[in-house]
Amino acid sequence: MTDTADRDEPEYERDLLLQLTRRWGRKVAVKKDELDLDGHFDERLPDFPEHLVPVLSLPGADRLDRDARDRILSAAWIAYNAKTAAIEDEIILPACRLMLQERIPVRRDDIAVAALHQTIIDEHYHILMCHNAVGVTRRRRDLGDVRFAPDIWSVVRGRSAARAGLSGFDRDIVDIAFSLAAETTISGFLSTLSTARTIQPMNRITTDLHRRDESGHAVVFRELCGSLYRSLDPAQQEMFRDALVSGLAAFRAADLDSWVAVAAQGGFEIGADQLRDWAATRPAPARDTGPLQLLLGDLGISPDLVETVPVHRAG
Numbered sequence: 001m002t003d004t005a006d007r008d009e010p011e012y013e014r015d016l017l018l019q020l021t022r023r024w025g026r027k028v029a030v031k032k033d034e035l036d037l038d039g040h041f042d043e044r045l046p047d048f049p050e051h052l053v054p055v056l057s058l059p060g061a062d063r064l065d066r067d068a069r070d071r072i073l074s075a076a077w078i079a080y081n082a083k084t085a086a087i088e089d090e091i092i093l094p095a096c097r098l099m100l101q102e103r104i105p106v107r108r109d110d111i112a113v114a115a116l117h118q119t120i121i122d123e124h125y126h127i128l129m130c131h132n133a134v135g136v137t138r139r140r141r142d143l144g145d146v147r148f149a150p151d152i153w154s155v156v157r158g159r160s161a162a163r164a165g166l167s168g169f170d171r172d173i174v175d176i177a178f179s180l181a182a183e184t185t186i187s188g189f190l191s192t193l194s195t196a197r198t199i200q201p202m203n204r205i206t207t208d209l210h211r212r213d214e215s216g217h218a219v220v221f222r223e224l225c226g227s228l229y230r231s232l233d234p235a236q237q238e239m240f241r242d243a244l245v246s247g248l249a250a251f252r253a254a255d256l257d258s259w260v261a262v263a264a265q266g267g268f269e270i271g272a273d274q275l276r277d278w279a280a281t282r283p284a285p286a287r288d289t290g291p292l293q294l295l296l297g298d299l300g301i302s303p304d305l306v307e308t309v310p311v312h313r314a315g
């Protein structure tokens, strides 16, 4: 479609959600042939980039042999997928289902409902993609015992803390604001691996397939959460903004307990305090706030909101 055609279309044709829902069947991972995971597994290559594993920068890590380091990298990949699946299952899918409920004042025409159902299918498929890829890693690396509980992640704990004591519509607002924080930041989270050229092709490709779907979700969440936010009263809007800030902070917070468990896979005994102290001395990682700025602009929220998000390091 050309720009000229765009201008001549009726308004509904310029609807981003309409365009997305029409393209969905051709674009998304769930509609493509399944990736041959074992065919993209090269056991000589590491499963995760070393520079994204903070425990490998701690004192004593330099004494780990190659095998121990490789086990830590494989466990880091399993942890990364466990975190991704927990975000989908605990934060995003419940919020998508909430936005289908009559009591939630979001845009709910047929196109919006279709976009939500498509997103639910995508996100559930992403959980399956993580599950399948990690299954190959467990088998090929002999790491069947490495498991992570859903509540080990800062973002899941952060959402629990933010909704504590709330019920009804107030809790719904918090849940949806957290999902918006998730959908605004997950592309960046996935990009760190999908662009890593030195790692296992299976890991890079499967993460990239996921990341491609998320660019569509960002539009869905901006549109739907925007329509919700504009229908809230000032007190509810404040609650939404507070939960969004909490969500963004939780997404940047260090997952200390999971890193301790990852290090243990290589026989490297560390404490969460040791990792926290080390991380506090490191510069904050660069981050792309573009999607967030777009969103805040849509909602009419000051960009200063981003600056209030505390920085937690060590990923």
Ligand SMILES: [Fe+2]
Pocket: 088, 122, 123, 126, 210, 213, 214
């Ligand atoms: Fe996803």
Ligand SMILES: [Fe+2]
Pocket: 092, 123, 183, 186, 213, 214, 217
């Ligand atoms: Fe998503």
